[in-house]
Amino acid sequence: MIPQKTVNVASAEELLCANRFGVFFGVPQPVFDHVWQALSRPEGKSVAYVSMEIGADPDMFHPVQDFLRAQGWKKSGDETCTRFIDKYLRGPRKIPVYSGGLGVLAGDTLKSFADLHIPVFAVSLLYREGYFSQLVDSRVGQIDQAMQWSPENTPTLFQLQDPDRPGQPLELTVPFFNEYDHPTEAKAHVWMKMEISEEMDYFVPEFLLDYSIPSSPPWVREAGLRLYSAKSDIMKANQRRMLGSCVLPLAERLGLSPQTIHLNEQHGVAVTLHLILRELEKRLGQDYHVKMAREDILAAAQEAAERIVYTIHTPVKAGHDRFARSLYTGISHATGCRILDLLAGDPDSPHEYNFTAFAMRVNRAVNSVSRLHRDVTRKQFPESASKIRAVTNGVHHLTWISPARARVFDSTDELLGWRDDPGLFGEAAMENDPAFLKQLRLAWEEDNRILTAYVNRMLGEHRSRMEETWIDPPNYLSHLKQGEGSLLSPGVFTIGFARRFSTYKRADLIFDNIGTLADILAKGGWRVNFLFAGKAHPQDEPGKSVLKLILDNQEELYQRSNGLARLVFLPGYDMALARIMVSGVHTWLNSPKRPLEASGTSGMKAAMNGVPNLSVMDGWWVEGYHEGQTGWKFGYEGPINADSLSEDPSTLLYAEDSRSFYELLPKVLDMFYSRPDEYLQLSVNNLRLNVPIFNTHRMAAEYVRKYELPLDPKTEARVVGFANLYKSDSCDWTEPQA
Numbered sequence: 001m002i003p004q005k006t007v008n009v010a011s012a013e014e015l016l017c018a019n020r021f022g023v024f025f026g027v028p029q030p031v032f033d034h035v036w037q038a039l040s041r042p043e044g045k046s047v048a049y050v051s052m053e054i055g056a057d058p059d060m061f062h063p064v065q066d067f068l069r070a071q072g073w074k075k076s077g078d079e080t081c082t083r084f085i086d087k088y089l090r091g092p093r094k095i096p097v098y099s100g101g102l103g104v105l106a107g108d109t110l111k112s113f114a115d116l117h118i119p120v121f122a123v124s125l126l127y128r129e130g131y132f133s134q135l136v137d138s139r140v141g142q143i144d145q146a147m148q149w150s151p152e153n154t155p156t157l158f159q160l161q162d163p164d165r166p167g168q169p170l171e172l173t174v175p176f177f178n179e180y181d182h183p184t185e186a187k188a189h190v191w192m193k194m195e196i197s198e199e200m201d202y203f204v205p206e207f208l209l210d211y212s213i214p215s216s217p218p219w220v221r222e223a224g225l226r227l228y229s230a231k232s233d234i235m236k237a238n239q240r241r242m243l244g245s246c247v248l249p250l251a252e253r254l255g256l257s258p259q260t261i262h263l264n265e266q267h268g269v270a271v272t273l274h275l276i277l278r279e280l281e282k283r284l285g286q287d288y289h290v291k292m293a294r295e296d297i298l299a300a301a302q303e304a305a306e307r308i309v310y311t312i313h314t315p316v317k318a319g320h321d322r323f324a325r326s327l328y329t330g331i332s333h334a335t336g337c338r339i340l341d342l343l344a345g346d347p348d349s350p351h352e353y354n355f356t357a358f359a360m361r362v363n364r365a366v367n368s369v370s371r372l373h374r375d376v377t378r379k380q381f382p383e384s385a386s387k388i389r390a391v392t393n394g395v396h397h398l399t400w401i402s403p404a405r406a407r408v409f410d411s412t413d414e415l416l417g418w419r420d421d422p423g424l425f426g427e428a429a430m431e432n433d434p435a436f437l438k439q440l441r442l443a444w445e446e447d448n449r450i451l452t453a454y455v456n457r458m459l460g461e462h463r464s465r466m467e468e469t470w471i472d473p474p475n476y477l478s479h480l481k482q483g484e485g486s487l488l489s490p491g492v493f494t495i496g497f498a499r500r501f502s503t504y505k506r507a508d509l510i511f512d513n514i515g516t517l518a519d520i521l522a523k524g525g526w527r528v529n530f531l532f533a534g535k536a537h538p539q540d541e542p543g544k545s546v547l548k549l550i551l552d553n554q555e556e557l558y559q560r561s562n563g564l565a566r567l568v569f570l571p572g573y574d575m576a577l578a579r580i581m582v583s584g585v586h587t588w589l590n591s592p593k594r595p596l597e598a599s600g601t602s603g604m605k606a607a608m609n610g611v612p613n614l615s616v617m618d619g620w621w622v623e624g625y626h627e628g629q630t631g632w633k634f635g636y637e638g639p640i641n642a643d644s645l646s647e648d649p650s651t652l653l654y655a656e657d658s659r660s661f662y663e664l665l666p667k668v669l670d671m672f673y674s675r676p677d678e679y680l681q682l683s684v685n686n687l688r689l690n691v692p693i694f695n696t697h698r699m700a701a702e703y704v705r706k707y708e709l710p711l712d713p714k715t716e717a718r719v720v721g722f723a724n725l726y727k728s729d730s731c732d733w734t735e736p737q738a
């Protein structure tokens with residue numbers, strides 16, 4: 001467990017807090033009141049952060065649980081308090097309402113807002129069936145299973161109560177303007193997840209709306225069950241509306257007064273439509289729908305834009321929601337469609353509404369998630385080019401640094417205070433400190449042992465279950481008899497790759513020519529473990545085929561390399577597995593087609609642990625790569641043209657980019673096996689050069705500048721300090737030109 005900082009709490013009862021919406025646990029009452037007041041000040045100086053998914057599993061970063069354990073508090077004289085302690089110490093560890101990088105980024109961002117004391121609340125949905133559970137069978141590939149979980153027992157998650165009906169859950173009414181005069185009313189219960197700062201002196205509430213309740217219409221209940229449910233376009237469109245349309249009613253019901261609404265991706269952009277409708281009503285009166293002219297709509301949109309900050313996360317088309325206009329006329333009223341006609345049009349596709357285009361047009365700031373992505377986004381949206389800026393993503397360092405690494409940093413004088421200020425890594429002279437280097441090496445070895453043990457345990461379980469289930473273990477090694485090389489050994493060079501399986505991420509790139517790969521290893525006598533994980537969206541058949549290819553390559557790679565190469569697939573990728581992987585491998589592989597990985601964050605998690613990246617020059621790596629210092633680059637790095645943005649198989653550059661990888665690999669292996677001290681310096685360089693930049697404290701601080709919030713002087717000073725660590729939008733950098 002990560003040692004805790006001093007927290008000024010003398011008894012568990014002090015962590016009980018309450019307001020008219022219920023009794024909660026996790027911060028002292030004065031902290032709770034302070035935060036709630038900051039969110040509800042009448043002048044509206046807070047932020048609503050709207051995201052389709054939030055990844056913040058309580059086993060990953062959990063100051064309250066760590067604190068209770070450190071204190072040894074298992075129960076209390078107060079019954080309610082004991083119930084909460086119990087939930088915190090033993091509750092389920094997952095909140096499966098995320099699918100990948102977008103959600104994990106949201107969770108990390110909110111944790112940094114809490115650590116920085118920024119008045120923000122988040123809005124998302126509570127999916128009773130989560131995303132999906134992944135089973136993997138060697139013959140079938142990925143099998144999607146429904147997932148069950150229990151919000152009731154999940155630590156840090158509380159159902160809000162109705163102040164006027166004691167004992168009843170708060171039920172929010174969200175109007176859907178299907179019919180003009182008779183809007184459908186969807187009902188939702190509201191859950192609050194508290195993202196609590198490390199010192200338990202601030203929190204960011206996340207409100208998760210549960211629409212799958214009996215009082216909602218069946219189509220709403222169904223659309224709210226699973227994240228990115230895509231059984232039909234209508235269901236998909238409705239799920240988006242359920243996110244965006246609840247923001248204003250929720251804030252009103254809770255008495256919160258956000259001036260700024262931050263759209264984390266365009267999924268929740270329906271809130272913009274609602275802001276425009278309200279503004280029209282304010283200007284023209286109740287019969288605005290008959291009176292409004294084009295100019296009125298544009299003026300109302302301009303007013304609404306003042307409240308919106310929008311982050312776009314991907315240049316990939318599948319990430320930009322488009323819906324047929326005919327579909328929308330069926331689920332929305334004519335006034336809504338008139339607004340969309342004006343603001344959500346797409347010249348390339350006149351029969352559709354393009355919600356990325358809508359979000360792009362109506363806002364006061366647009367941010368992309370890296371410098372390269374900024375330039376690509378400007379090309380994709382030339383009308384908005386001048387306002388598109390970069391705020392490069394980050395990760396929450398306290399979530400992603402492994403316990404073993406954290407112990408080393410805690411015991412290093414020069415890094416004193418690193419938990420509060422990841423910028424400190426930039427100033428510490430660690431590279432010549434033999435004691436530090438030794439500790440760092442030992443911690444890396446420990447994390448590699450933990451990872452290897454995890455994999456071996458999994459392989460063992462597969463083997464023992466083989467007779468009992470109809471699942472054929474996804475790993476070739478599981479089929480080998482004990483002793484025939486059926487386990488992994490720690491200390492063997494380990495390459496990790498884990499992320500969503502989408503075709504542009506090219507998980508199978510390095511296996512494009514297995515013969516070449518096997519020859520490289522044989523020539524150097526190098527053993528290598530390849531560890532892969534990740535889920536493909538249930539409807540993404542090409543993504544599933546890539547996953548299946550990884551499974552299919554295992555035996556051939558093993559045989560042709562005479563057992564030097566072992567490729568293992570780890571099912572059920574989630575945040576906990578991500579941390580074990582990014583800290584336990586020797587290098588983190590990233591092989592997308594440039595420039596389709598707008599940022600990528602798993603590589604930053606590796607860098608936080610001092611693990612060098614082996615990556616295509618895409619996303620954050622363009623900024624994090626320092627030649628010869630932080631890792632390696634391979635693959636195409638020329639200018640971006642029309643083909644670059646295509647996902648057509650013929651444009652994916654497999655042959656060129658895999659050849660470039662094969663040229664590089666022997667250099668990496670040679671350094672690891674022959675010059676371990678040099679290899680360790682890569683680790684130190686990552687800590688020094690990349691930790692101060694690719695963390696969410698710095699990123700959140702850059703966003704706070706865009707929010708234009710008046711902050712108290714102490715918070716302001718911290719924000720300025722973090723924002724000064726890096727200028728994402730630096731103009732010194734330009735994308736290579738043709």
Ligand SMILES: *Cc1c(COP(=O)(O)O)cnc(C)c1O
Pocket residue numbers: 099100101102104498499500573574575578599600601602603605
């Ligand atoms: C960090 C993370 C991701 C995102 O990884 P990318 O490299 O950005 O694709 C996805 N899933 C999980 C569980 C993660 O922790």
